[in-house]
Amino acid sequence: MAPSQAEPTPVETAPATETIAAPLLAWYAQAGRTLPWRDIDDPYRIWVSEIMLQQTRVDTVLNYYDRFLEQFPTLSALAEATEDQVLAAWAGLGFYRRARNLHRAAKTMISEHQGQVPSDPEALQTLPGIGRYTVGAILSSAHNARLPIVDGNVIRVLSRVFHLAGDPSRSAMQKELWRLAEAILPGDRPGDFNQALMDLGATVCHPVNPRCDTCPLQSLCLANKLGDPEDFPHPTRKTKVVFQQRAALYIRDRDGRMLLTRRPDAGLLASMWELPAVDLQDGEDPAAAVTTLLPSAKRARKIEPIGTVEHRFSHRHWTVHVFAAENPVASSPLDNDQRRWVHPDDLHEIGLPTATWKAVRLGLKLLDAEQRPGESPG
DNA sequence: AAGACGGGGGG
DNA sequence: CCCCCAGTCTT
Structure with missing residues (x-):
């Protein structure tokens, strides 16, 4: 219902957190990407995908993922491999500490976690190379645990939808992003919701030229209302070369x-x-x-x-x-x-x-x- | 809080 | 050439 002409123009207010999930999940059902680590329930394979995906594009990971799992099909196989074998399989992917941490964590899972990827968030985050994002990604995807994720995509989507001007590198903004990511997470299908959020960031809510016209959150996005989505998130400082x-x-x-x-x-x-x-x-x-x-x-x-x-x-x-x-x-x-x-x-x-x-x-x-x-x- | 840590795709 | 990505760890 349109506001009465007599009333002053209301200040734009942030969308209610519970209004995000339904349109996003509906969009995901028909526009979500099909990926090798989707719709599987093997925590090991999901874990491997999440480590590969850290700071690395999906298209790049696709060149490594199947081959890596063919060589190390199970957690045990990975733990029993030599570090050199793992590094060789990782060569070209970059951030090689990920590979060493993956290998070290596999050994720890075998020796101290009954040969399983821990399903307890605190236990999981203790392992090398697994931070808060990766915990949420693995457990929400593998076990449908209600844990939020905040990655580059989520930062972009949330900072636009809620018009957050803060610098994501600052802890205050980080705290707010995690709070919001948790608040918008539905009790039902948190795993799909997290994946949907990342797909939206990757395929619609681009850093530049966002496709707001096709976005399921367009009607409730503050940055869209105010016409400045590209001003978010706050630009990151670049390190000197x-x-x-x-x-x-x-x-x-x-x-x-x-x-x-x-x-x-x-x-x-x-x-x-x-x-x-x-x-x-x-x-x-x-x-x-x-x-x-x-x-x-x-x-x-x-x-x-x-x-x-x-x-x-x-x-x-x-x-x-x-x-x-x-x-x-x-x-x-x-x-x-x-x-x-x-x-x-x-x-x-x-x-x-x-x-x-x-x-x-x-x-x-x-x-x-x-x-x-x-x-x-x- | 800032910097180290790879590599590649796209404007 | 610049930006920045499904981040984590160290200092």
């Missing part, structure tokens, strides 16, 4: 194997394999620095630059000067935990982070170029 020059060595033995070294077990790309490399000081000559990477102090004949690769992390930008060399040593023994010689055909067993792949590809291209001439067929 550090630029780093590096020199890397693609050294090949007589069997065509390349030397790989393992990164430190903490920090960036922890425990992942890469070509031997050094960080360069400002203005340092890469060609000079790279000679320190040779496995033998013997004269290195023929070190040649084969190109440069760029790799951008969220907070760091690498420029890697790649050099190629032949192993001055007759054979290439000495595989151990920190360095190993690997044939190109065996790289899949290790799993390389993307930054390493870019450098390795230069070396492989070199190999191709040497063989392609075909002037010496036999």
